[in-house]
Amino acid sequence: MAEFKTDIEIARAAHKRPITEIGAKLGIPAEDLVPYGHDKAKISARFIKGLENKPDGKLILVTAINPTPAGEGKTTTTVGLSDGLNRIGKRAITCIREASLGPNFGVKGGAAGGGHAQIVPMEDMNLHFTGDFHAITTAHNLLSALVDNHIYWGNELEIDTRRVTWRRVMDMNDRALRSVVTSLGGVANGYPREAGFDITVASEVMAILCLSRDLEDLEKRLGDIIVAYRRDKSPVFARDLKADGAMAVLLKDAMQPNLVQTLENNPAFVHGGPFANIAHGCNSVVATTTALKLADYVVTEAGFGADLGAEKFFDIKCRKAGLKPAAAVIVATVRAMKMNGGVKKDDLGHENVEAVKKGCANLGRHIENVKQFGVPVVVAVNHFTADTDAEIQAMKDFVASLGAEAILCKHWANGSAGIEELAHKVVQLAESGAAQFAPLYPDEMKLFDKMDTVVKRIYRGLEAIADKPVRDQLHAWEAAGYGNLPVCMAKTQYSFSTDPALRGAPVDHVVPIREVRLSAGAGFVVAICGEIMTMPGLPRVPSSEKIFLNEQGQIEGLF
Template identity: 65%
Template sequence: MPTDIEIARQATLKPIAEVAAKAGVPDEALIPYGKYKAKIDRNALPASSSQGKLILVTAINPTPAGEGKTTTSVGLSDALHRIGKKTMLCLREPSLGPCFGMKGGGAGGGKSQVMPMDEINLHFTGDFHAITSAHNLLAAMIDNSIYWSNPLDIDVRRIVWKRVLDMNDRALRQIAGPLGGVANGFPRESGFDITVASEIMAILCLASDIEDLQERLGNIVIGYKRDRTPVFCRDVKADRAMTVLLKDAIQPNMVQTLENNPAFLHGGPFANIAHGCNSVIATTTALKMADYVVTEAGFGADLGAEKFLDVKCRIAGLKPDAVVLVATVRALKMNGGVAKADLTEENVGAVRAGAVNLKRHIENLRKFGIQPTVAINHFYLDTDAEIAVIREMAAEFDTDAVVCKHWADGGAGAEELARIVADKADAGAPDFTPLYPDDIPLADKIETVAREIYRAAEVNIPPAVRKQLQQWEEMGHGHFPVCMAKTQYSFSTDPTKLGAPEGHEVTVREVRLSAGAGFVVAICGDIMTMPGLPKVPSAEAIYLDENGQIEGLF
């Protein structure tokens, strides 16, 4: 079978101006980045009082077998176009880290891709580079302020602002610097996070406009003085210059699907270590331009969907009108105990056993007042008996389940899903409510997510962490939602516990304040905010062939 990149090369793309015109974007709002991608100047778009229907695509817990959440988002969007619905797709931008690490590309797959996939997966329009530069400018200005007599009285032991890089590099998790003597500054411990975990990324994705962006940047807490009072980004006078670096990055990027339908790709935080959603600006812009907006949230519904609902919707005043929960036979078999090497063999019993993972996600989504539709992302080795089990289990859970063949057939393979989801979106989700209210303590919010979504029996929040949370509440941040950083592979903090574990313990190792973004990060278990490369990284298989074309980029 052809690879994703081989399918992409056979595509006939339209000039981005033509795609944008189809979406209702006038020439004066289009900022081309080459022939097939562009940024959209929202200020030049025509005024609109319309409000489209918001459709969220999420998934069961990811496994190496794959679930195809982005692929399903693309296929559903194309299918909605095919049945006559004016639709806009809103996805996240891929990070270089996973592209060269374990996951590979993040632009969909098969005949449900966004294009040009090689450019999207690599440098794209430079948004991540701008975020990296803005983040590291702040880091440089902090050290510079300390070097020049430290007028803000910053306690070098309590600087919380690290540096970032959009690459998996475990060697940078913990570093010591500046070294080299008096001329280079005062030595201290620090480290790097991956760019997608940066608070700047979260701020870009949650800001409503450029003014809100600058205000949020100024509100970043970079550390504390010797008297334990906070030091803000605006105190080191970095916020305005950072805004300049981000003035283009804040504009949403438009590309197209293989079926030449418009798509916004903007922002890209990971849902295992950040809030995992595309930008509020892209989503709200799309809702003014289309009748239906299809968007995704990262990883499984326990992470991505929970944060979409508890963080993004809360901050931006959004609510989903329909939710799609993606599952595959292969992933359910892995959740049922089958090794990856044995997934090609029919195993009805394992599908049935693994369906407990699907059931858990359905139950969790209902806690938000949401009745999801299950999309069975079809793989060519799936058997009728295995598919029948998923349908049977979904019926047992009182949930619609639809076989989708968009990977092989594009939008035509997801038309049944499109009709069901459009009907549900039109009916709306009037009972939607976040999992917890704003006014309970931060520790209680963490415990609520751990017990209600992860089904933990014990939530271990050490005394030092509780004290830190209380201090932030005293600083006026008690109303913030919590953003849980946890392994994406399991409901627990142990990535090997597949299926639907319960009765486990969730330990909060560390908490971080993202005062500019407007949430508190709770780091659980062994999750790292700077990933490492696997033993055999994807980068080893990526190269240019004799014709100068990229190979190995999935």
């Protein structure tokens, strides 16, 4: 029996090439790479600007079913597919998000793929990497400090301290900071007010960085951030505080995409990191559009299940950036189908074809949903060793009944050699010209109607509901000229409903929208649904308890 190696052991054994060699594969001169050590680098803005007139390659989205504790492997499949496309002679680039420290030390683990389909250096990617998240956190909190400082020094802008909407952020799960009171301690410390923290990946600054085309666009969007309202309810913008210039300075380097490599020494862009359950869940526009100028195929992913990540990729990122995806891959596993079919995690190792068939309802819903956007779909069955032939065939038969194909993929164990069939299928779909991409709703639709459309057509709910203050707020934003923005639904990733325990493919549920937030700089309206939190908490036994340095100074337990 072959020796089992963990993801981190496989990553440590990688034969990495110098990052300048990886850049040279793409035609990036060494002088246009800003190296961070020998195995990662940023790509210069000058080089990116010089690509404007080059034709685009094909954009492939990798998405998934709703996540379960059984595991799906979306990032692993994204990396594996990119390696597979390179293996069959196509020039392909992986484009994924950077990892948040909160989940790394909480429950989710790393975000660099797994097995023999990983991006390296894995430890760096899952920790501080090139400092982008620190820059985003600092820029966000600079604006927070400027708001309170302006109020302290006389409040010339007449900010209503009861209507300060700009919170603070940090890149860690810390439920104790969700709601706080600031400026206690007397006259020297300012005026006490209620405030709170979100996790950095939920920051509007993160979304702005990921949606900006260049530094000029970045600075304009930063200036458009609404930080508070006056007593007459007129907005106060970041530019009113003269914050946009300094924030852009802090983000100058963070705007440059990060170049790293897969285990098979193929190029990967890792840049940006908004969560898909509370933000738009896609890597940066500048990374994706740059990759499209340099490759035949760009394989990117959108966070969590297709009801969140893919919907936001299509309705926010593609709409705003003018992207037209050529095909989509939906990742699923036999184990996850059984869990959706009612099997407990401890029993997933036993064959249960009927549970697979029952659980396929969740997969079927995602296939139908992605097709609604006019994008052709293939299903990647991410293989686990305990999967039986009968269970795999049940999945294939179900997918075939919906007019699509499910392909067994063994990239975790075999790298690109285990995913060639999927690579050929993706090329076939992308080259067929079958994609007729269109967003789910038009710009001119009313904001609440956009939310209701997502609820009915993607979540298959009965309706979205909201109290009068929420609806009044939406009407006010429409009157102020923000009605043409897309909506970003913040909801649990575990279910089509707002109940994380409701697996499968529920219908006719009601989706309560308890709060709405205007991200005027990013260019969308956030609808916070059910009990979702924009600052997560740590679990009873956080992953951090198993993370340490061994005697050789190597990191253990990170993934």
